[in-house]
Amino acid sequence: MPKLTKRAVDALSARERPYDVRDEDLRGFLLRVEPSGRKGFFLDYRLRGKRNRYRLGVYPNLSIEGARAVAQAIAGDVAAEPIHRRAGRLSARRPHESGSRRCVPFWTGAMSRGHGLT
Numbered sequence: 001m002p003k004l005t006k007r008a009v010d011a012l013s014a015r016e017r018p019y020d021v022r023d024e025d026l027r028g029f030l031l032r033v034e035p036s037g038r039k040g041f042f043l044d045y046r047l048r049g050k051r052n053r054y055r056l057g058v059y060p061n062l063s064i065e066g067a068r069a070v071a072q073a074i075a076g077d078v079a080a081e082p083i084h085r086r087a088g089r090l091s092a093r094r095p096h097e098s099g100s101r102r103c104v105p106f107w108t109g110a111m112s113r114g115h116g117l118t
Helices: 006-011 064-092 099-112
Strands: 019-022 029-033 039-047 050-059
Touching: 029 064, 039 064, 050 064
Parallel strands: none
Antiparallel strands: 019 029, 029 039, 039 050
16 A cells, blocks of 8 residues: 555556556555546545445546545545434433433323323
8 A cells, every 4th residue: 555646646557457556655545547547536445334435536637645635535524423412312301301300291280181090
């Protein structure tokens, strides 16, 4: 896994099948070389157990440094997503509320209206 640099990317040539060259510095950041010679930047990541690939852009329209910066930003967002989701789920619950506590007002109200056991 070489570090993706301008010199390294320019030296890559097309093959019969597409292939990926991964960056050694940023996990998931890669360059895919197509048989046509087209080179595109991608970010591989896993979210909720599913593997995803996000297309960042095409070389040379997007520089290596620019693609790496975008990949770092997206990787940070992906890493923070489960935390935000978990925080939202926890804030939706009332603190220290169990199932029996939710039922108590219902039963006490029913008993006072004469709907209790006779």
